[in-house]
Amino acid sequence: MNFIKACYQAKLFEYGPTKGTIFITPNGFDIWQKIQKNLDYEFKQLGVENVYFPSLFPYSMLAQEEEHIDGFKPEIFTIEQTGNKKLNDKLVLRPTSEVVFCSYFQKVLKSYRDLPLLLNQWVNVWRYEQNPNPFLRNMEFLWNEGHTLHLNETKATEFCHKILNIYRNFLQKKLLIPVFVGYKSELEKFAGAEKTWGLETILPDGQFLQLATVHYFGQNFAEKFDVKFLNKENKGTTPYQTSWGISTRAIAGLVQTHFDNKGLILPFLFAKYQILILPIYMKKANEQNLKITNYCKLLQKRLVKNNFKVKLISEQYKKNFSYHCLQSEIIGTPMRLEIGKQEVLDETVTFVFRHNLKQKRKLSFEQFFTNFNQLYQQMNKELYDKATKIQNLKIEKIINFEKYLKLNKNKAFEVWFCNKKECEKQIKQLTKTVSRILWKTNKINKCFKCQKKTKYQAFFGRSY
């Protein structure tokens, strides 16, 4: 099964009215709400405040930073008309909001006492896509965009690392997606940024997926937009800026990392129903069935009391045992309890985890609850370890560019790389691959393409 079919079957989306748009349906949006809630809490711990800033702004504003407009020009939607009226000023729909935040900062920033200024918005953005794909690349997607100002470079960079940590922890410990964190190359960094960090995963098909980014702008945008504050000595000073985001693409990452041939596999934290209780009834309604129902309700009550989202299938649907199994496997319900005559007699619980359907287990009622936390941790660990193992199998070290040219690009290639724009452009032209992330080492080696000396290693490969 491919990823899109898995999402479609689980009703995470439906195709939208225009090419490149999707309806994010209740099951899909539920995952996004959970992502939002988790991260929003973390951002707030750092003192970040939420806002809502205009999605429409003058084209001329976007054009104020040359690299920035060059980067976004091919993707932006422009508006020249409303109703029957031609607009004087051509407007754009935000592809990102650095310039909008700068125009706000310019108005409100007064003194060093206003710093750091830590803002964020959870909004929709638009970027035209030639080859749209549900959740991966859409004309419109949802994301968070944080925009902050700081007193100096050190404080701004420190803040970038705090956000990187939040994203990394969230991706690895909550979504259970193993990620690599590194710099973006000179060619691949964000249009207008001094430094961009990417958090990327290697998917089972060997392609990279960028899940979040953090940008450090230095004083670049602030200077162009005349953003200034009075420092302690009452001198006009330019602040240092960052921005950072994670999008609905994280849903694609979550699904692609864990799904199997039957459908989705969701971690407990992101499942609408975490536990399905499936009673195995006798064909005829009888006293035995009543006992099964009561036992299941007891289980349900106890689980709900422990804050789990539980779905209990009622007797009227007893014929559809295999349908309910299948359905819960399609939507990725993490755990299923199967309760029949025997379980009631023994006072036991038979259960199976979605990621390991072959391993059915049985515990006494009390043991089941005593061990629950451990079982839950174990599921998380197994999911993460499995993904890490698959990811590591997809990494190949490459020294020789001639060899690289001939290889099928269905892997992540670890190389020494000079991080020169010209060199990467040549690689891109010859192989249609670019660097995904870079990291600085203590050693010196030769760039796999131009042979110049470098301290940087990098991943090259295909990406979504």
Added chain:
Amino acid sequence: MNFIKACYQAKLFEYGPTKGTIFITPNGFDIWQKIQKNLDYEFKQLGVENVYFPSLFPYSMLAQEEEHIDGFKPEIFTIEQTGNKKLNDKLVLRPTSEVVFCSYFQKVLKSYRDLPLLLNQWVNVWRYEQNPNPFLRNMEFLWNEGHTLHLNETKATEFCHKILNIYRNFLQKKLLIPVFVGYKSELEKFAGAEKTWGLETILPDGQFLQLATVHYFGQNFAEKFDVKFLNKENKGTTPYQTSWGISTRAIAGLVQTHFDNKGLILPFLFAKYQILILPIYMKKANEQNLKITNYCKLLQKRLVKNNFKVKLISEQYKKNFSYHCLQSEIIGTPMRLEIGKQEVLDETVTFVFRHNLKQKRKLSFEQFFTNFNQLYQQMNKELYDKATKIQNLKIEKIINFEKYLKLNKNKAFEVWFCNKKECEKQIKQLTKTVSRILWKTNKINKCFKCQKKTKYQAFFGRSY
């Protein structure tokens, strides 16, 4: 002080980069997040699920319902270009999403078992405004738009009333805004609706403000978009549809209903900081000041434990006592505690409510906490009662249209009204006022304009 200044001073917004747009800044967005959280909880109790649907869709789709496109034509933003590419299909930015939801329903609705289908989204919408005003009328605003399908007219109408109740309770009991609920007239109802209910308040300046609406569409849209389900007899059947929304305009309602010359007055539920603890220190740092600090911290701890959001001013800012008072009055902090030497000695708490700054009161530490809930209820009651009283003073009964013509339109005029489009068009032309809401009575009387017999009474007046 006028409403806009009150909002601006309290930093609820800043003017945006294009005429008619605003930055909703942290203080303003905080109120919106609280509105969202409250209502979202209520919607979910009814089984409503959240989604995110495309903001861009073909113009031709909007044009499929004639009344609908006629209603929205002057206000919509159209997009014909992306990057350097001319789009084949002209797109619109959603002014509302009835047609988008219909195109989704058409795809996914199969059987009577899928009904009711209860969806909602919290999103941005765009409508061009000639005379924009912060929070009242903006080119872009935030709202909830619920869209539901039902088996038959009865069920759809019942659902409308459930939503009306949620909105009414929220507005009256949480935002403490007295509202009138009634029908929209034939002229004023939503483009494409069979029936529209409005929830309106009369503001202290005598103008109406519409705070939320609920629409019943019957089968109108569903028929145009070929939305069908198989009923129990396996026959293709058209469902009955509703939609409903409340927007960031509610922030304007909240502010305008309660604010005074000093600034905002916020109910506890919508204040960022609910209680300001203001220590009154001696000029010199001494042991007495330490005692004051400790006593304040004790108060703070106890209040935080009771889930209140508390702000405690620390000793280093002791010189700015009146600044802090003023500041908390501008942003509308509901309650202020003033703690000096005497309070520490007596073990008492001196406090004052924002809506009644002249009435300073003192209670013993324990009494303060024992009576807190009662004090809080009393504040809510006083705010609501005051607003109701002011509102009632603004209502005037009118029988004679000649007299109505001559009156200053700074009131809400209660009239008998025929609810005929032609009659209302004439009234609109002659007086620049329209009906705001209607309600059916058991009596029969003559329309104040055309003298035709009618059972309907209505409010006429100016509106924001």
